[in-house]
Amino acid sequence: MSLNLQTHTEHFTNPLYLESGRILEPYDITYETYGTLNDAKSNVIVICHALTGSHHAAGVYEDDNKSGWWDGLIGSGKAIDTDKYFVICSNVIGSCFGSTGPMSMQHPHHQEYRYKFPVVSIKDMVKAQRILFDRLDIHRVEAIVGGSMGGMQALQFAIHYPNFANKIISLAATHATQAWAIAFNKVAQESILKDPDFKQGYYDPEVIKEQGLSGMAVGRMAGHISFLSPESMREKFAREYKLTDGLYELFGKFQVESYLEYNGYNFSKWFDPLTYLYITKAINIYDLARGFDSLGEALKRVTANLHLISFKNDVLFKNFEMQELAQELTSIGNTNHTYIDIDSDYGHDAFLVELDKFDTYIKDILNG
Amino acid sequence: MSLNLQTHTEHFTNPLYLESGRILEPYDITYETYGTLNDAKSNVIVICHALTGSHHAAGVYEDDNKSGWWDGLIGSGKAIDTDKYFVICSNVIGSCFGSTGPMSMQHPHHQEYRYKFPVVSIKDMVKAQRILFDRLDIHRVEAIVGGSMGGMQALQFAIHYPNFANKIISLAATHATQAWAIAFNKVAQESILKDPDFKQGYYDPEVIKEQGLSGMAVGRMAGHISFLSPESMREKFAREYKLTDGLYELFGKFQVESYLEYNGYNFSKWFDPLTYLYITKAINIYDLARGFDSLGEALKRVTANLHLISFKNDVLFKNFEMQELAQELTSIGNTNHTYIDIDSDYGHDAFLVELDKFDTYIKDILNG
Numbered sequence: 001m002s003l004n005l006q007t008h009t010e011h012f013t014n015p016l017y018l019e020s021g022r023i024l025e026p027y028d029i030t031y032e033t034y035g036t037l038n039d040a041k042s043n044v045i046v047i048c049h050a051l052t053g054s055h056h057a058a059g060v061y062e063d064d065n066k067s068g069w070w071d072g073l074i075g076s077g078k079a080i081d082t083d084k085y086f087v088i089c090s091n092v093i094g095s096c097f098g099s100t101g102p103m104s105m106q107h108p109h110h111q112e113y114r115y116k117f118p119v120v121s122i123k124d125m126v127k128a129q130r131i132l133f134d135r136l137d138i139h140r141v142e143a144i145v146g147g148s149m150g151g152m153q154a155l156q157f158a159i160h161y162p163n164f165a166n167k168i169i170s171l172a173a174t175h176a177t178q179a180w181a182i183a184f185n186k187v188a189q190e191s192i193l194k195d196p197d198f199k200q201g202y203y204d205p206e207v208i209k210e211q212g213l214s215g216m217a218v219g220r221m222a223g224h225i226s227f228l229s230p231e232s233m234r235e236k237f238a239r240e241y242k243l244t245d246g247l248y249e250l251f252g253k254f255q256v257e258s259y260l261e262y263n264g265y266n267f268s269k270w271f272d273p274l275t276y277l278y279i280t281k282a283i284n285i286y287d288l289a290r291g292f293d294s295l296g297e298a299l300k301r302v303t304a305n306l307h308l309i310s311f312k313n314d315v316l317f318k319n320f321e322m323q324e325l326a327q328e329l330t331s332i333g334n335t336n337h338t339y340i341d342i343d344s345d346y347g348h349d350a351f352l353v354e355l356d357k358f359d360t361y362i363k364d365i366l367n368g
Numbered sequence: 369m370s371l372n373l374q375t376h377t378e379h380f381t382n383p384l385y386l387e388s389g390r391i392l393e394p395y396d397i398t399y400e401t402y403g404t405l406n407d408a409k410s411n412v413i414v415i416c417h418a419l420t421g422s423h424h425a426a427g428v429y430e431d432d433n434k435s436g437w438w439d440g441l442i443g444s445g446k447a448i449d450t451d452k453y454f455v456i457c458s459n460v461i462g463s464c465f466g467s468t469g470p471m472s473m474q475h476p477h478h479q480e481y482r483y484k485f486p487v488v489s490i491k492d493m494v495k496a497q498r499i500l501f502d503r504l505d506i507h508r509v510e511a512i513v514g515g516s517m518g519g520m521q522a523l524q525f526a527i528h529y530p531n532f533a534n535k536i537i538s539l540a541a542t543h544a545t546q547a548w549a550i551a552f553n554k555v556a557q558e559s560i561l562k563d564p565d566f567k568q569g570y571y572d573p574e575v576i577k578e579q580g581l582s583g584m585a586v587g588r589m590a591g592h593i594s595f596l597s598p599e600s601m602r603e604k605f606a607r608e609y610k611l612t613d614g615l616y617e618l619f620g621k622f623q624v625e626s627y628l629e630y631n632g633y634n635f636s637k638w639f640d641p642l643t644y645l646y647i648t649k650a651i652n653i654y655d656l657a658r659g660f661d662s663l664g665e666a667l668k669r670v671t672a673n674l675h676l677i678s679f680k681n682d683v684l685f686k687n688f689e690m691q692e693l694a695q696e697l698t699s700i701g702n703t704n705h706t707y708i709d710i711d712s713d714y715g716h717d718a719f720l721v722e723l724d725k726f727d728t729y730i731k732d733i734l735n736g
Binding site for chain 1: 388601625628
């Protein structure tokens, strides 16, 4: 069967009340769907994307050759089977792929928000999605699945909309962003801010698209370190040196250096730097316990069947953080959750790359 | 007894033949000594410093209030007892604290070398020290001790000058720099290079000293991540937010962010950026096996009593790298080495900070 990929943008004129007390009004949410909604509207699966992800989670656009970021997981006959489920993935509020973010036009000024954009939180991202689903007349879903920042959203759904999903699957995430991850984000933020071409937020987005922004490139290089692991980098690059470069040339390069350069500079052409500042901020302030007396109190709200998946060598969100979450669930008497730690050397990006290590597990959860 | 701190600079007019095939001529080496050389010259301990370290390993200068980087370990009655030993620590070739480096004047032009400075290796640093000791009429020493890049130097001594030291102690180092550590260095290098104030290496050092260099500050922030660990950052900073900042302010800061900013920008005022490029290059190309058929072949040259110390949560040079070295020694039949992995959550900087976890061990080694 066909994937039935569809992309839409919904426009909302009612204010979105943000956790900060500020409002976003009006706003758009761009989303993508795969599969077909059944008559009972009972076959919906929500996918939540990570920091630099988008609503394009599966399939290939006609004018493109790159498939969606979880294409190996979502599709006909795959773990998230589009023959059976109607899958929705929306671009988060604050991002730069169609939903309203810092480079959107601020109504009614017809100028980009830039620094006037309010700080949004993971909770705000989830709230906006909930409003989108309301618009689509979807009031309960079969499952919510996400990794990294997507896994944070899945957990926020579990706490703030406890009756919305039957099953929640959170991969490679945490209950609250720890200092280590904040530190990596800091390097990227500082690197962006200090780039003179960033022009204190008043850069020309067209110039960025064409030339990239070296500050963001450098920041992304730091990000790539946190997405891999000492083990996977060694496996991938060893100490291979670029053949054409001399070992004693100051600018001679190891393969790992070329990899970081290529990915860093390439990234800086397709991702908006202000958006990077705002989304990393959302990740930094993420804390499931905020607004509750404790994490345990927050977790008492969960009624969905909750599944936690960590990766053994995730360097960004350490597996012990997910373990703490599982332990807290157990300690408050929640018997409706599972936790597995997947044996992987890959690092954080395992949730995007080593699908064969958990796709059957996700299929089994969804099947019952 | 007094520390008997003395600082000297020796000038060498003979060329230093570098691993690259290039030469350095003339060159200076600045070094510091503590304690008193006995008549037999048999009580010498050599200390090797790390990336941003210097010859100032112990004691306090008259006009300063900051003690040397290993002051807790070196001194009267301490693990490296200056009542007993004559301790020498020299600033490595390529550094910026008195020994010849990229910002030294190139003879006879009376202009800084800058990019004309040759790439030096850890082996070159060791060779230059060996020549210094010759000048000082010291031909055999009791021990060589170093951590991180200092630990690399200690190991290079063991292989290239097998008859020079009775005992070698290498902490928090590796047998060859792996892709993960190279990646962290890459972020710093790229960040320096892309800073317009770096002026392609033709910056004004006086301006840097006064204003710092934001590119180096950002790069150093990435460095600080690699010097700590997820566990120690959590212990140190938790998710504490700066009291005066609002959580939903885009530029509101977590304590860990303030820490990185403070240390990054401060560092960029006292360390020379070209030197950072050259010394990280030396670390990147460090590989004990270079010039040999294998690591085992290199290690067959070792005759000193060799002691390897790793730290369990060292994120920069993983403890398994030191384990590999120990295993290789065992597999070639070396029975004259020890290896311990110290239980520490601190991370790489444990070798500078958690002295109480290994100072007795070092004392015992030195005492025989």
